[in-house]
Amino acid sequence: MSKHPLLAGLNPQQIAAITADLGPALVLAGPGSGKTSVLTRRIAWLIQEHHVPHHRIMAVTFTNKAAGEMRSRVEKLLDSKLRGLQIGTFHSTCARFLRRDAQILGYRDNWVIYDSDDSQRLIKAIVADLGFDSKENPPRRINNRISAAKNEMILPEGYQALSRFDERVARVYAAYQHELKISNAMDFGDLLLNMALLLKKSDERRKDYQDRFLAVLVDEFQDTNTVQYQLVKLLSAPQQFVFVVGDEDQAIYRFRGADYRNLLRFRKDYPEPAVVLLEQNYRSTQTILDVASAVINNNRSRTPKNLHTSRGKGEPIALHEAADEQYEADFVLEQVRQLRESTDIAYSDIAVIYRTNAQSRAFEEAFIRARLPHVLLSGFGFYQRREIKDLLAYLRLIYNPDDRVSFERVINTPARGIGKKSLGAFSDWVASEDLALSDALDKLYFDEATPLSTAVKGKILPFVNLLATWTEMAQPGGLGDLFQHIVSQTRYDLHLEKTSQHEDEALDRAQNLSEFYGMLMKADDSGQTLHDFLDERTLYTSADSLEEDDDKVRLSTFHSIKGLEFPAVFITGLEQDNLPHRNAIAEGKEGIEEECRLFYVGITRAEDHLFLSYAMQRRPFGGSSINGTSQFLADLPTHLLDGSPLTLAYLRQARAVAAPTHWEPRHPIFERKPKSIASGNQAIRSQFATFKAPQKPTLRVGSRASHKQFGGGLVIGIDPDGDIVSMSFDEHQLKKVFAEDLTPLDG
DNA sequence: AATGCCAGTGTTTTT
DNA sequence: CACTGGCATT
Numbered sequence: 001m002s003k004h005p006l007l008a009g010l011n012p013q014q015i016a017a018i019t020a021d022l023g024p025a026l027v028l029a030g031p032g033s034g035k036t037s038v039l040t041r042r043i044a045w046l047i048q049e050h051h052v053p054h055h056r057i058m059a060v061t062f063t064n065k066a067a068g069e070m071r072s073r074v075e076k077l078l079d080s081k082l083r084g085l086q087i088g089t090f091h092s093t094c095a096r097f098l099r100r101d102a103q104i105l106g107y108r109d110n111w112v113i114y115d116s117d118d119s120q121r122l123i124k125a126i127v128a129d130l131g132f133d134s135k136e137n138p139p140r141r142i143n144n145r146i147s148a149a150k151n152e153m154i155l156p157e158g159y160q161a162l163s164r165f166d167e168r169v170a171r172v173y174a175a176y177q178h179e180l181k182i183s184n185a186m187d188f189g190d191l192l193l194n195m196a197l198l199l200k201k202s203d204e205r206r207k208d209y210q211d212r213f214l215a216v217l218v219d220e221f222q223d224t225n226t227v228q229y230q231l232v233k234l235l236s237a238p239q240q241f242v243f244v245v246g247d248e249d250q251a252i253y254r255f256r257g258a259d260y261r262n263l264l265r266f267r268k269d270y271p272e273p274a275v276v277l278l279e280q281n282y283r284s285t286q287t288i289l290d291v292a293s294a295v296i297n298n299n300r301s302r303t304p305k306n307l308h309t310s311r312g313k314g315e316p317i318a319l320h321e322a323a324d325e326q327y328e329a330d331f332v333l334e335q336v337r338q339l340r341e342s343t344d345i346a347y348s349d350i351a352v353i354y355r356t357n358a359q360s361r362a363f364e365e366a367f368i369r370a371r372l373p374h375v376l377l378s379g380f381g382f383y384q385r386r387e388i389k390d391l392l393a394y395l396r397l398i399y400n401p402d403d404r405v406s407f408e409r410v411i412n413t414p415a416r417g418i419g420k421k422s423l424g425a426f427s428d429w430v431a432s433e434d435l436a437l438s439d440a441l442d443k444l445y446f447d448e449a450t451p452l453s454t455a456v457k458g459k460i461l462p463f464v465n466l467l468a469t470w471t472e473m474a475q476p477g478g479l480g481d482l483f484q485h486i487v488s489q490t491r492y493d494l495h496l497e498k499t500s501q502h503e504d505e506a507l508d509r510a511q512n513l514s515e516f517y518g519m520l521m522k523a524d525d526s527g528q529t530l531h532d533f534l535d536e537r538t539l540y541t542s543a544d545s546l547e548e549d550d551d552k553v554r555l556s557t558f559h560s561i562k563g564l565e566f567p568a569v570f571i572t573g574l575e576q577d578n579l580p581h582r583n584a585i586a587e588g589k590e591g592i593e594e595e596c597r598l599f600y601v602g603i604t605r606a607e608d609h610l611f612l613s614y615a616m617q618r619r620p621f622g623g624s625s626i627n628g629t630s631q632f633l634a635d636l637p638t639h640l641l642d643g644s645p646l647t648l649a650y651l652r653q654a655r656a657v658a659a660p661t662h663w664e665p666r667h668p669i670f671e672r673k674p675k676s677i678a679s680g681n682q683a684i685r686s687q688f689a690t691f692k693a694p695q696k697p698t699l700r701v702g703s704r705a706s707h708k709q710f711g712g713g714l715v716i717g718i719d720p721d722g723d724i725v726s727m728s729f730d731e732h733q734l735k736k737v738f739a740e741d742l743t744p745l746d747g
Numbered sequence: 748a749a750t751g752c753c754a755g756t757g758t759t760t761t762t
Numbered sequence: 763c764a765c766t767g768g769c770a771t772t
Contacts, residue, residue: 063762091762116761134767188762255760356759378761412748419748539762559760581759598760619763 006041006048006077010034017276018042020243022050022215024270026263027245030307031292031604032283032565035245036066039219040073042243043085047078052214055084058235059217064089064544066219066563086213090228091188092539094195097209098186099535104202105194107184110400110531113538114180114187117384118405119143122183125408126175129431130168137168145169146176150189151225151257152726152736153196160716160728182436184402192227199234209235220563221246221266225257226736233269240270248303249296250601252559254594261738268723281307283565285314287640288610292603295635299593317636319643319651320613325359325573328615329366332570335611336372336553339568345609347373349567351554353602355579359572360555367553377556383537387496387509388516392537394486395479398470399530401438411463414495418463422456441467466490476529479520487513558598561605569606571599574614575627590709599632612636699725704745707737712745 007015014034017027018041029035043059046052061067067087075082086093095113102111114122123146124139146169149159156174161167180186186194199206216236218224221244224232236242244266251260267273281289289307296302318335322328332352339345352363357379367374382388390413393406400406412418429451430440441464443450444457466489474482487493493510500506523533554566573579580595603610614629629651638652699705699715699722706712710729717726718739725739 089762191762252760253762256762358758415749417748421748541762557760578759583759594760 006044010037010041011280013276013278013280014038014041016274017278018045019049020274020276022046022239022241024240024266024273025243025276026221026266026273027243027276027278028263028303029245029247029278030281030305031247031250031601032281032309033278034280034282035219035278036070036073038278039217039243039245040070040077043070043074043217044077046215047074047082053084054082055086056212056214057217058086058093058213058215060090060093060219060232061087062089062220062223062563064092064540067092068544089539090224090231091191094191094231095535095539097195098191098198101198101202101205102186102194104205105198106181107186108400108402111184111186112396112400112403112534113191114185114405115383115538116143116188117389118185119147119176119187121409122179122405123172123176125404126172126179130171130175132168132172137165137172142169142172146173147187147189148257149173149734150187150193151227152734153193153227153230154726154734158717160714160734162714162728162730166728179404182402182434183404184400184436185405189227192231196227196230196234199231206234210237210239214239215241215243217243217245219245220250222248222251222260222263223253223256223258224262225253225259227257229262229265242270248301249299249305249597250562252562252594252598252601254590259736265723277305279306279308281309282311283607284309284604285311285608287314287316288603288606288608291317291610291636291640292600294637295596295603295632296600298632298635299596301593314608316640316642318609318611319633319636319641319647320611321644321647322613322615324617325362325615325619326366328572328613329362331613332363332572332611333366333370333372335570339609343567345567347551347553348549350570351556351561351564351566351568351605352570352572353556353558353561353605354573355558355581355598356573357557363555363572367555373552374555375550375552377554378541378560379557381541382512382515385509385512387492387513390492391483391486391513391516392534394470394490395482395530396534397467398474398482399534401441401467401471402436404437407437411460414490414492414498416459416463418459422459425452425456426460474530476527477524479524479528479530479533480517483517483520558602562601565605565607567607568609568611569602570611570613571602572613573618574599574612574630574633575618576630577627578618579630579632588709596632599630699739699742699744705742706745707743708741710735710737 007018010018014037017025017038027035027038029038039059043057046057047054059067059070061070067089071082071085071087074085088096103109120139120143123143124134127134127137127139127142145166156170156177159166159170159173161170180190199209213235216232218232223246232242232244246260246263248260248263251258267275284292286309289309293307297304320328320331322331336347336350339350340347354360354363360376360379364374364376383392390410393409397403397406397410408423411423426440430437444461445464445468450457470482470485473485496509496513497506500509520533528536554561577585579599580592584591584595612633614633615627617626619625633651636651638648641648641651699718701715701718703715704712705715705725705727707727707729710727713727713729715725716728716734719725723739724736725742726734726736727742728734
């Protein structure tokens with residue numbers, strides 16, 4: 001059967017995965033093990049061999065870019081266009097489904113998506129409306145709580161408040177959802193949550209989706225959170241032809257509620273899944289792999305793996321100590337030059353990876369000075385700029401006149417003499433009658449009786465009239481024109497000049513606007529409507545649209561580099577408190593283990609050349625800080641490193657001195673028997689048959705229990721199986737945890 | 748209502 | 763250092 005063209009050149013494990021029977025399948029794929037090939041060929045296999053129509057397949061990837069790539073690879077394999085094949089991120093997929101079905105949940109068709117900035121603004125306004133002090137109740141923190149709750153599928157009604165702060169969060173959460181609904185808007189969390197609610201609420205719709213999608217495939221399964229896991233479960237029932245790929249060692253989205261133990265839950269929730277382990281690495285040299293293994297082996301919460309490569313030893317890993325971040329940038333610059341001279345590596349073959357977005361600055365400045373082409377894969381994008389957000393708010397308000405956040409953003413930008421007082425009077429009236437914004441504006445427009453003073457009316461009415469004319473002229477293909485009208489009728493150009501500090505700044509911002517205009521024209525050319533444009537800009541990041549052949553060095557965080565590979569990789573900022581980040585250290589072992597995985601993800605991006613660097617001194621704001629080297633450096637085998645003798649001697653010593661890490665061993669996902677991997681699906685399946693179900697303690701809702709890591713808390717919910725328990729912790733957020741990690745407390 | 752100045756504060760990571 | 767928010771002035 002290995003003669004089948006779809007299986008050509010693949011190893012037995014990969015073939016086992018691709019040809020697994022229809023039914024649940026779990027692929028544990030180490031880095032560089034060809035999992036993208038497996039996923040694309042699995043889709044092609046389903047279509048060709050199992051005759052699953054392509055429009056009845058749904059695949060979920062981590063970025064929109066990966067989705068696009070996957071689609072084109074499958075199309076190439078089958079040599080046909082597959083328009084109905086549903087591939088996208090969880091968010092874009094849900095957005096797409098909800099575009100059709102959101103009315104069932106009470107939204108009007110022109111609902112919009114709020115990004116995190118929009119959510120934060122709304123929360124801030126609500127905190128003020130409720131009379132809470134914004135210092136004691138930072139909107140950002142509340143926002144985090146609310147999105148954590150949404151990830152755990154906890155609705156405002158179910159939000160258990162045990163502390164005073166939580167009580168306020170609960171009230172803000174309820175008001176926030178109300179405002180979102182009235183504004184006809186969903187935030188990122190709502191996209192997932194609403195989709196799950198829809199599937200639970202409407203038997204008819206659930207059946208529709210379940211009937212349509214015979215097969216569901218999920219990439220990066222270790223980074224799914226509760227609501228995503230539930231979505232997969234709901235969509236893949238009842239036939240359960242669900243194929244998931246993941247690697248617990250690459251789980252890096254804990255902060256978003258992701259739990260790599262979903263890999264474990266999968267094994268319990270789906271009957272007898274096929275299990276395949278991909279350990280053969282096709283990407284990196286043995287040296288790079290050895291370093292990666294040395295790093296990740298320090299994590300206890302994992303299944304040991306035996307990554308191996310048929311590639312040669314390769315060159316040693318370069319380790320560089322820089323005096324500060326500028327010298328570090330210079331080091332990277334110099335090495336890039338040398339690589340370009342001595343190898344045929346292109347700029348786009350090189351990645352520079354760092355922990356925090358702020359670190360990109362030193363590199364950007366150095367690259368600009370040296371005129372080296374480079375591009376940022378992550379960071380504060382174009383759309384975050386004030387002038388762009390302003391214009392977007394105008395467009396969004398035209399599309400959805402109920403959008404409170406956009407309205408409040410532009411009602412007095414440029415200044416129209418509508419300050420706190422006037423807006424306050426208006427908002428109070430709207431709130432007191434619980435009006436939708438568009439209804440309130442209509443009442444003004446048609447001069448109906450309102451309790452507003454003539455002064456306030458007189459100020460707002462001209463804006464309402466403008467809005468009405470724009471709404472009338474908004475039509476397909478007219479986005480560019482619309483933009484021009486808005487700018488000229490609001491005199492936004494004058495506003496830019498007035499609010500800029502220097503001429504340079506005004507010029508810069510004007511340039512941004514014309515760039516934005518260009519994008520709208522482009523949208524017009526490709527036939528996009530206002531809603532296409534708005535959806536796309538919220539759900540797509542700049543990295544998604546980056547062309548493969550754009551010959552520029554990639555600058556990126558560890559998170560955004562995931563899934564990619566490069567002949568040459570620089571991992572920078574290897575200082576304690578940076579990697580691991582200080583906040584992660586404060587979270588304890590789980591936090592540090594996740595940082596370790598970040599490092600691992602970074603290392604395993606490299607094919608041939610790997611450079612590690614740290615800076616003795618870094619200047620976060622005005623001051624300066626002296627940092628120690630990252631604790632992870634002590635895990636590196638020094639004989640694989642190439643660095644100054646002094647540095648290496650220091651590391652050797654650090655390694656000898658380092659206290660053995662007695663981290664609590666958690667249950668590995670599968671107990672491995674110490675024999676070598678047999679080939680073929682059946683053999684592997686039996687190999688993992690030793691999996692033991694952990695013991696469940698007896699818990700009941702309302703009782704108290706103590707968690708290994710999070711401490712004491714109140715049991716607020718238990719899954720039907722009794723495996724998963726919702727806990728409201730005294731010292732932590734609401735979380736869902738595994739029952740076996742809890743000890744019941746009496747009283 | 749708009750502007751301007753000062754103090755304080757903060758930075759993980761992303762859809 | 764930058765950016766925000768609060769406060770005083772115009």
